[in-house]
Amino acid sequence: MRHDILSDAMSIIANAENVGMRFCLVPKSKIVKSVLNVMEANGIIGEVTENQDIKVELIGNVNKAGSIRPRFSVTKDDYEKFEKRYLPSRNVGFLIVSSSKGVMTQREANGKIGGKLLAYIY
Secondary structure, three states: OOHHHHHHHHHHHHHHHHOOOOOOOOOOOOHHHHHHHHHHHHOOOOOOOOOOEEEOOOOOOOOOEEOOOOOOOEEOHHHHHHHHHOOOOOOOOOOEEOOOOOEHHHHHHOOOOOOOEEEEEE
């Protein structure tokens, strides 16, 4: 029984990338699909196809990926504090945020909108 599907998906992706796999299967859910779409749009992962599970093409751009628990609420001015906590340095990687405008990176939301932190990747 899975309790946090997003955490499972992010650790599957990071582990598969570390051992050099070209594809991996992650559990299917709406939030995982949204996060994977953001990662695909930013060139972190390759093509995402959806069947029973979600098949993710890995292209070698993931060093570390994880989910953020608890889901911290962040205002439009607080992104820098969480970037220092979860990312190794400035402009390396990004945080993924769920906001009223949809799931996006902190760079797209920075200074415009707040939301809940979902994941980080670099």
